[in-house]
Amino acid sequence: xxxxxxxxxxxxxxxxxxxxxxxxxxxxxxxxxxxxxxxxxxxxxxxxxxxxxxxxxxxxxxxxxxxxxxxxxxxxxxxxxxxxxxxxxxxxxxxxxxxxxxxxxxxxxxxxxxx
Amino acid sequence: xxxxxxxxxxxxxxxxxxxxxxxxxxxxxxxxxxxxxxxxxxxxxxxxxxxxxxxxxxxxxxxxxxxxxxxxxxxxxxxxxxxxxxxxxxxxxxxxxxxxxxxxxxxxxxxxx
Numbered sequence: 001x002x003x004x005x006x007x008x009x010x011x012x013x014x015x016x017x018x019x020x021x022x023x024x025x026x027x028x029x030x031x032x033x034x035x036x037x038x039x040x041x042x043x044x045x046x047x048x049x050x051x052x053x054x055x056x057x058x059x060x061x062x063x064x065x066x067x068x069x070x071x072x073x074x075x076x077x078x079x080x081x082x083x084x085x086x087x088x089x090x091x092x093x094x095x096x097x098x099x100x101x102x103x104x105x106x107x108x109x110x111x112x113x114x115x
Numbered sequence: 116x117x118x119x120x121x122x123x124x125x126x127x128x129x130x131x132x133x134x135x136x137x138x139x140x141x142x143x144x145x146x147x148x149x150x151x152x153x154x155x156x157x158x159x160x161x162x163x164x165x166x167x168x169x170x171x172x173x174x175x176x177x178x179x180x181x182x183x184x185x186x187x188x189x190x191x192x193x194x195x196x197x198x199x200x201x202x203x204x205x206x207x208x209x210x211x212x213x214x215x216x217x218x219x220x221x222x223x224x225x226x227x228x
Contacts (some may be wrong), residue, residue, distance in 0.1 A: 032218065041123075043208060043221035044159075051215055090158065098181045102149050103210070103217055 002027045002093045004074075004103065006106035014114050017061045019063075019078040021109045023091030032094040035065055039087045047089075050074065052097070061085070086113045117131035117141050119211050120219025128199055128227055136194045136223045143218075145190035145211040150182075153206040153222075165209075167190040200228040 007022040013028045025031055035047040048059025057069040074091060091106040116142040128134050138148055148168045150158040163184055164172040171184035181203075183195040196203055208222040 032215075044219040046216055049216055102164060103159075104161050105151075106157045106217070 002095045002104050003030060004033075004091045004093045004104060004106040006091050006109050008109050010110045010112070012112040012114065013081045015083055017083065018082050019076070019081045019111065020075040021055070021089050021091075021111065023074045023076065023106060024072050025074055025091070027095050032063075033067065034039060034092040034094070035046075035059065035063070035074075035076045036088045036090045036092055036106075038090065038104075043100065047076070081111075081113045083113050083115065088113055118216045119209065119220040121209055121223055123223060124221060125224045127142055127225070128225070129216075130200055130227055131198055133195055133197045134225060136196070136207055136225075138192045138211075138220050139193070140190045140211045140218075143211060143213065146188075146189060147193075147212055148192040148210070149184060149210045150184065150192075150194050151208045151210065153208065155206075159208065159225070162207075167192075170215045196225065199225070201228050 002024045005024045014032045030052055033050045036044045037047050038044050047063050048057045050057050050067045063078045065074055067074050087114050089109045090104045095102050120126045120141055122137045126134055134204045148165040152158045154160050161174050162177045165184045165186040167186045167189055173179045181197055186192040204227045206222050206224050209220045210217040
């Protein structure tokens with residue numbers, strides 16, 4: 001079965017400093033991996049996705065993630081945090097079943113950005 | 116990408132009443148939709164897979180008689196929370212599977228008082 005583990009429940013950074021949100025996955029086959037962001041009381045927005053193409057994936061708002069099969073990791077990074085980046089971030093792996101592809105969510109990482 | 120509209124965004128209901136949440140795929144024909152639930156400060160958990168024209172597939176631990184799902188057309192799936200209780204208060208969100216990614220509705224915040 002597919003699963004993801006987000007290693008940090010809460011990350012705090014200062015504005016302008018780098019962001020690292022860690023995610024490890026477990027999959028019996030080559031997975032599709034995603035990072036979603038959720039702002040308070042809002043829906044989910046896709047930041048980026050890995051679907052077996054380039055291992056370094058660039059997303060929106062300056063975020064990127066690198067798929068490392070040897071480490072089973074898919075960490076999310078951003079060179080310089082902005083106040084508007086404060087939100088909940090979910091690492092997600094796809095789980096294809098007979099009906100379609102459901103998503104398995106990590107527990108989430110709350111990113112706080114201070115000025 | 117697909118546009119998914121979920122209605123209502125917020126709903127407050129009394130214990131014992133039923134609430135219907137709609138999920139519409141506005142520009143994409145979806146044979147399959149997914150319903151998730153998110154408790155406060157927790158992750159999203161898949162509740163059920165909604166299949167157009169057939170019965171929904173429920174995840175383990177989700178009561179199918181309590182959470183009624185109807186997927187009558189390729190653009191609409193509904194989730195009805197029957198005989199709602201305060202512990203059903205949660206954030207419910209649907210998704211549509213696109214070619215390479217999922218598209219989510221904006222979610223429904225249900226509060227049962």
